[in-house]
Amino acid sequence: MSTIASPRDRRPPSNLPSPSPSARPSTDSVPPVLSPQAPLSPPPKRKNRAALREYYNLRRAAPQDDAAAAEDARSEVPPSELDAHDFDADAWVERKLDESGLEELLRVYTRVLGEIRALDAEKKALVYDNYSKLISATETIRKMRANMDPLDPVASALDPKIAQIYSQAEKIRDDLRESVPRTDETEERRRTRELAREVLAMPDKLRALVSEGRAEEAAAAWEMPRRLLVIWDERGLGGADVARLIEEGDGILEAGSGSSSRTSES
Known part of the structure; x- marks a missing residue:
């Protein structure tokens, strides 16, 4: 009598190694395709040109009149007949001497003196503001010179021009220092002479x-x-x-x- 064979166990033996995750084919092991990267910053030459254009406001040349009008609006001295284009100083002084008494003349003198001092202060502030901007521009150019590659032919060609600008900036600074005090002293002497004539x-x-x-x-x-x-x-x-x-x-x-x-x- 024959025996019936039991069905074969189809489960794999437990001692066989199971495939590890690293052995499975995966897209993680596929090397990525390198794509050309876009440059993060413009080349140095283009960057320097953009900095110069931005500093000297070459892109905003049109609104210059609006900026000047805003600057005039910040003046502490209100406009008067003294600001007219056809103003005659001698005729104005003669008319004031003939029509006004001493008290009125002294009042006008005090007012005009205050306006002159305010305008002198605004002029000095404008001069020193432009002077500080000039020094800042000179310092910016000097730093650009230090950072530029001396082997670059364009930079080598710019060296004489930059040196000339630097020397002109120093000359303008010296001229401003010499001219502003002399102007104040001359104006003060002129006002003193006018007051002495009125008292005489x-x-x-x-x-x-x-x-x-x-x-x-x-x-x-x-x-x-x-x-x-x-x-x-x-x-x-x-x-x-x-x-x-x-x-x-x-x-x-x-x-x-x-x-x-x-x-x-x-």
């Missing part, structure tokens, strides 16, 4: 006011010039002419007050 003409105006019976107005007009003359006399400015003007003005007012009192008594 004061006795004649006092006589005219006293002769018209306006002694009180003459006394009010003499107050500020007399104070200025006393300061000059204490500082030793003007010599004997200052003391003579003080005595002359006081004498005119005393004579005017005496005549007005006699007129009131009669």
